[in-house]
Amino acid sequence: MHQRPAAAATTIPEPHDQHGPAGGTVLLRGGFVYSPADPFATAMVVDGDTVAWVGSEGAADSFADGVDEVVHLDGALVAPAFVDAHVHTTATGLALTGLDLGPARTLADALDRTAAYAAAHPGDRVLLGHGWDDTRWPEGRPPTREELDRAVHGRPLYLARTDVHSAVVTSALLDLVPGAADLPGHHPGGPVTRDAHHAARAAAYAAVTPAQRADAQRAALRHAAAQGIGSLHECAGPNISSQDDLTGLLALAAAEPGPRVHGYWAEPVAGPADLDRLRDLGAAGAGGDLFVDGSLGSRTAALHAPYADTGSDHLGVTYLDADTVARHLTLCTRAGVQAGFHAIGDAAVAAVVDGVRAAAAAAGTGRVRALRHRVEHAEMMTAETIAAFAEFGLIASVQPAFDATWGGEDGMYAARLGRERARTLNPYAAMTRAGVPLVLGSDSPVTPLDPWGAVRAAAFHRTPEHRVSARAAFHAHTRGGWRAVGRDDAGVLVPGAPADYAVWQVGDLVVQTPDERVANWSTDPRSGTPGLPDLTPGAPLPTALRTVVAGRTIHRPPNG
CATH class of the missing domain: 3.20.20.140 (Metal-dependent hydrolases)
Structure with a gap:
């Protein structure tokens, strides 16, 4: 794996105006640029919100005196920013900032974490949690309603299973759902599914205030930017979130620096009124x-x-x-x-x-x-x-x-x-x-x-x-x-493309294939194929040093 050397710590100066509109020109040089325009590119010029040039280090000298900013990459990789094509932003933010049962290794551990969270949040109208997976627990079962009632001392609680297609809830939460016991998917004492789950989820999320929702959305978008994600597709709908949740997210993403958000609304279209609703919501699709x-x-x-x-x-x-x-x-x-x-x-x-x-x-x-x-x-x-x-x-x-x-x-x-x-x-x-x-x-x-x-x-x-x-x-x-959102000119670093990219600290760059007979990679630079980080299981994954959307920096580590 000798195609490209390991990167040193990247020297990336603070952008001129991280929270303002993109402007000026930026030369990134001394690294590796993942581009079909030049598989051996080591430099790139961005003009405002657009990629202007991709090429070699020698040719970059001609731009050095005419740009507003020079970024010395010190061997880092510049690649198109990722697009996460299926996200639930508010739920992600609530999981990041709230009760996450993903780390729970036993049923008892999950109940202890739930009890501790409830004790630490005495003012919450409804307790929300996510991520339990009974298939990973030695007990092989989810908590019962009675166990949860005891853990939170009778308060309303909604705990989504990791797949978010069922949940365990307390008796007090079901008291907020009229006719819950008669809904399809209601199981006395056990997880709720189908209509009972949708109703329980709606009741739980109705307790989230607009300010809490915005804080959760900001937390999710910041986290996405830190992972080198420049765009995400929000998968919203009446059984998942709400119209206010979607419109609030789209407004927040338009007003504040962060990843682009394309919103989808999951409701069957039966006539013109449904199509009008999509337009009013600003949805990218139905x-x-x-x-x-x-x-x-x-x-x-x-x-x-x-x-x-x-x-x-x-x-x-x-x-x-x-x-x-x-x-x-x-x-x-x-x-x-x-x-x-x-x-x-x-x-x-x-x-x-x-x-x-x-x-x-x-x-x-x-x-x-x-x-x-x-x-x-x-x-x-x-x-x-x-x-x-x-x-x-x-x-x-x-x-x-x-x-x-x-x-x-x-x-x-x-x-x-x-x-x-x-x-x-x-x-x-x-x-x-x-x-x-x-x-x-x-x-x-x-x-x-x-x-x-x-x-x-x-x-x-x-x-x-x-x-x-x-x-x-x-x-x-x-x-x-x-x-997937109808843009064929983006997601690639070539002249004229949107300047959505991430800078990565990486080790060796290789050309990996799915064929085990060739050890999953090629290191022959004559192939003219740009290399990517070594993704062999166990190898360290790249670290995002900078994430840029439309020429504007949306993520940079504090000490980067």
């Missing part, structure tokens, strides 16, 4: 988490064959059928609006494909393809559904951290589905070969905002035949996210 089904962890993903660990014929939950999918897609396509769905199980993905076929027959295949409709997650794919995604230009918005967290022979997927079916999940290589556009995200707070970790998870998928090259995964997490 999709995101528009649920066709639920999740595998909560056993609400819709399957063709029963779950393997229930001892019953349970097939999960279907929220939207193929006819509803077709109507939504047809109306959106005719209106020129990008649409999308959440679909995880094979039955849910098949329902989306059937709906797309009907929409294409009604509105025209070319018009369907042109709008780049999306499917979030798309985990249980078959050869037939992969071919249909390629035929109709459906974007697969995927989360490689799901496989890293729950895949493998002994992971949650294998427990829920059996090892044979689990090995078919998230077939990124087959999807890429078929021409299905992939975009990468986290579904934060389901899995963390960790873009390099996501690229690594795709390149080193737990099922080797599903791996893609690091370069393909990186492009899906940068340029792919821009293409």
